[in-house]
Amino acid sequence: MRTWKGMLTSVLLACGLVLLGCGKESPKPKAEKPQAEKPVAEAKGAKTVTIGYTASKSGPLKTEGERQINGLNLWMEQVNAKGGITLADGSKVTFTDKHYDDESNKDRVQELYTRLINNDKADFLISPYSSGLADASAVIAQQYNKIMITTGAASDSTYSKGYTLIYQAYTPASRYLTGAIDMLAKLAPGAKKIAIIHEKDKFSTDVVNALKTYATNKGYQVVLFEGYDKDTTDFGAFINKIPPGTDAIMGGGHFADTSTLTKQLYEKKVNAKMFAFLVAPPEPKFAELGAACLAVVGPSQWEPGVKYSPESAKAAGMEWFGPTVAEFDEAYKKKYNEDPSYHSAGGYAAGMILQAAIEKAGSIDTDKVKKALDDMKLSSFYGVIQFANGKENHGLQIGHEMVYIQWFKDPQGTFVKQIVWPEAAASAKAFLCPAR
Amino acid sequence: MQQLINSLTDGFLLGFVYGLAAMGLSLIWGVMSVINLAHGPVITVGMLTTYLLFVHLGLNPYLGMVVVAGVGLALGLLIYAIAVHRVISAPHLSSLLATFAVNMIMLGVFNAVFGGDQNNINYSLGSLSIGFLNLTYSRLLAALGAMLFTAFLYLFLFFTRTGKAIRAVANNREAAELMGIPSYRMLALSFGLGSLLAAVAGSLISTIFPFTIFSGGPYELKSFVICVLGGLGNPLGALIGGLALGLMEGVIPIWMPTSWVPVVEFGLFVFVLVVKPSGLLGAK
Numbered sequence: 001m002r003t004w005k006g007m008l009t010s011v012l013l014a015c016g017l018v019l020l021g022c023g024k025e026s027p028k029p030k031a032e033k034p035q036a037e038k039p040v041a042e043a044k045g046a047k048t049v050t051i052g053y054t055a056s057k058s059g060p061l062k063t064e065g066e067r068q069i070n071g072l073n074l075w076m077e078q079v080n081a082k083g084g085i086t087l088a089d090g091s092k093v094t095f096t097d098k099h100y101d102d103e104s105n106k107d108r109v110q111e112l113y114t115r116l117i118n119n120d121k122a123d124f125l126i127s128p129y130s131s132g133l134a135d136a137s138a139v140i141a142q143q144y145n146k147i148m149i150t151t152g153a154a155s156d157s158t159y160s161k162g163y164t165l166i167y168q169a170y171t172p173a174s175r176y177l178t179g180a181i182d183m184l185a186k187l188a189p190g191a192k193k194i195a196i197i198h199e200k201d202k203f204s205t206d207v208v209n210a211l212k213t214y215a216t217n218k219g220y221q222v223v224l225f226e227g228y229d230k231d232t233t234d235f236g237a238f239i240n241k242i243p244p245g246t247d248a249i250m251g252g253g254h255f256a257d258t259s260t261l262t263k264q265l266y267e268k269k270v271n272a273k274m275f276a277f278l279v280a281p282p283e284p285k286f287a288e289l290g291a292a293c294l295a296v297v298g299p300s301q302w303e304p305g306v307k308y309s310p311e312s313a314k315a316a317g318m319e320w321f322g323p324t325v326a327e328f329d330e331a332y333k334k335k336y337n338e339d340p341s342y343h344s345a346g347g348y349a350a351g352m353i354l355q356a357a358i359e360k361a362g363s364i365d366t367d368k369v370k371k372a373l374d375d376m377k378l379s380s381f382y383g384v385i386q387f388a389n390g391k392e393n394h395g396l397q398i399g400h401e402m403v404y405i406q407w408f409k410d411p412q413g414t415f416v417k418q419i420v421w422p423e424a425a426a427s428a429k430a431f432l433c434p435a436r
Numbered sequence: 437m438q439q440l441i442n443s444l445t446d447g448f449l450l451g452f453v454y455g456l457a458a459m460g461l462s463l464i465w466g467v468m469s470v471i472n473l474a475h476g477p478v479i480t481v482g483m484l485t486t487y488l489l490f491v492h493l494g495l496n497p498y499l500g501m502v503v504v505a506g507v508g509l510a511l512g513l514l515i516y517a518i519a520v521h522r523v524i525s526a527p528h529l530s531s532l533l534a535t536f537a538v539n540m541i542m543l544g545v546f547n548a549v550f551g552g553d554q555n556n557i558n559y560s561l562g563s564l565s566i567g568f569l570n571l572t573y574s575r576l577l578a579a580l581g582a583m584l585f586t587a588f589l590y591l592f593l594f595f596t597r598t599g600k601a602i603r604a605v606a607n608n609r610e611a612a613e614l615m616g617i618p619s620y621r622m623l624a625l626s627f628g629l630g631s632l633l634a635a636v637a638g639s640l641i642s643t644i645f646p647f648t649i650f651s652g653g654p655y656e657l658k659s660f661v662i663c664v665l666g667g668l669g670n671p672l673g674a675l676i677g678g679l680a681l682g683l684m685e686g687v688i689p690i691w692m693p694t695s696w697v698p699v700v701e702f703g704l705f706v707f708v709l710v711v712k713p714s715g716l717l718g719a720k
Contacts, residue, residue, distance in 0.1 A: 226693065226694070227693075228694065229694075229695065231648075232694075233645040233646050233647065233651070234450075234644075234645055236443075236446045236450075236686070237443065237446075237685070237686065237689035237694050237697075238689075238694070240439050240442045240443045240446065240686075240689075240690075241439065241689065241690070243439075244438065244568075256554040256646065259556075260556070260645070260646050263556075263560070264572075266560075267560060267562065267563050267572045267574070268563060268570050268572065269563055269565060269570055288558060289558075290558070290560070292560070
């Protein structure tokens with residue numbers, strides 16, 4: 001009797017499970033409503049270009065990913081509001097987008113980009129945020145012969161894989177700190193010795209390896225070159241290793257470790273003409289270090305205070321494209337009610353690069369747009385944009401420069417950051433670190 | 437030479453704090469033969485308490501240490517009552533597992549309440565320069581604090597009636613009971629004192645370095661190395677072991693990359709265990 005009941009229960013349970021399984025739909029990627037409005041009355045011969053991308057709307061990269069998309073959406077809204085782009089044959093193109101949430105997940109990115117190209121018929125692609133995700137999506141774009149503008153992705157390695165259709169909007173990691181060397185040369189021509197202390201992750205190691213080579217080529221002597229583990233909190237051993245007479249201390253890694261290093265350097269009264277570190281200094285939270293943040297320099301892709309202008313472009317003999325810094329800043333604040341970050345500017349720039357290339361090519365044909373991108377050299381609110389054409393690093397950003405911020409103390413005693421380099425974009429004059 | 441002296445002083449000062457943390461572990465082992473695997477989270481409690489008092493009440497981290505000592509003592513008594521008391525006469529594995537469980541529970545609670553972010557007590561005192569020698573006041577004060585608490589422990593154990601009773605229980609529990617000493621009360625108090633030392637060490641560390649909820653773990657491991665160096669159950673040995681470890685950490689990076697420090701430390705740990713299992717200052 002007991003066996004009977006047991007069997008009956010098992011069968012009923014199994015049936016229930018099967019029914020449940022049938023009822024549950026397999027998860028489908030959520031296509032979201034296109035943000036840009038389609039033109040209502042399409043003129044004769046008008047086309048709509050679909051831009052496909054995935055965005056990290058969930059997962060660890062959510063904040064940066066969303067800002068990037070905000071920038072892109074602003075660009076699309078503006079270009080469509082002006083009636084789109086007129087092509088060489090007189091027809092007009094406007095833009096629409098198709099995007100999915102990639103959950104900050106690499107595997108998902110590849111699946112979704114394939115879908116964007118094959119099912120959604122995207123004409124051009126924009127990369128997701130972060131080097132890892134952008135690298136994963138670039139493979140698919142190249143495979144299906146689609147042009148992709150990468151943004152929010154600084155790694156150099158994506159462009160040494162032989163791709164011909166991937167173009168980078170960000171300054172690559174290898175040039176994150178090289179500007180600091182140029183700045184040092186200008187500010188302290190007598191400086192000779194540089195100490196490099198860095199986090200041992202891939203990004204920071206790439207940055208400092210390039211920095212070391214650059215500094216050595218410029219005649220500097222790297223007197224200390226040592227990496228620390230991710231969770232290091234005691235930098236005493238590294239600081240004690242800095243030889244007396246070191247002119248500049250550079251390196252760092254991410255926010256937590258770099259701010260601790262900065263604080264301990266200050267407490268130990270380590271004197272140098274320049275302190276230049278990755279990632280942490282551009283963050284507003286860096287000011288919480290108080291006096292320790294004074295004079296510290298850090299690289300940023302873009303800042304709202306940059307001084308790029310049509311005049312400075314003209315002086316440099318370059319074409320100006322798109323809005324001015326003030327116009328972008330104002331439009332962004334109006335639409336999103338927050339200050340644009342460099343992620344937002346990067347998103348806008350990605351769309352703008354595509355627009356400039358299509359206008360130049362007078363066509364949306366992949367080969368013609370590719371040619372325009374290869375030849376591109378322009379100045380904009382985001383800075384200079386130019387791509388490498390060589391086989392070994394095709395698509396690598398070679399025009400855009402990092403801007404370097406430095407922490408100042410204003411007369412009220414509060415710490416403020418100012419852009420100090422390159423000089424064309426500077427909002428204040430850089431200074432050497434005073435004696436501690 | 438300058439680098440050597442700077443590194444030696446830094447390591448020496450930090451060594452006092454290491455010694456204090458290890459002393460807590462050593463005391464508990466010495467009195468009741470329990471290896472306290474909840475030592476790390478108790479160190480973290482010291483860090484967190486100092487941080488919370490500083491951030492929310494604006495309490496000076498050095499004054500906050502008095503509160504931290506009280507919290508450490510209370511926490512130790514609580515852990516003893518809940519997890520240790522019933523297994524104290526059971527084989528060592530039972531108390532090891534019981535304290536490990538407490539360790540996991542505490543880490544879980546920290547994670548749920550505070551998350552894994554780095555916390556920083558933003559209280560800088562600057563530094564003292566004597567010629568080329570540069571000492572941060574935070575390290576100096578931490579060393580001073582560690583010395584004060586060591587002195588307090590010594591005076592308590594050797595010059596008070598309760599302290600003497602604890603030593604009697606450590607020496608021979610049955611004989612102590614026959615003399616009318618309430619042994620379980622003494623055991624609980626010792627566990628409380630051990631936790632107090634750990635929490636205070638945590639508090640001192642938090643004034644020097646930023647920390648996360650997992651930061652107590654590495655100091656617990658260091659405490660084991662120190663106890664082995666100095667002899668388990670010997671508080672003075674723990675202090676000397678702490679200083680030795682601090683000095684090693686200061687000096688080793690001069691000649692090799694810092695990643696090698698744990699290799700040397702734990703290599704030494706195994707070496708001492710093999711050559712002199714009772715510790716360098718331990719009984720024969």
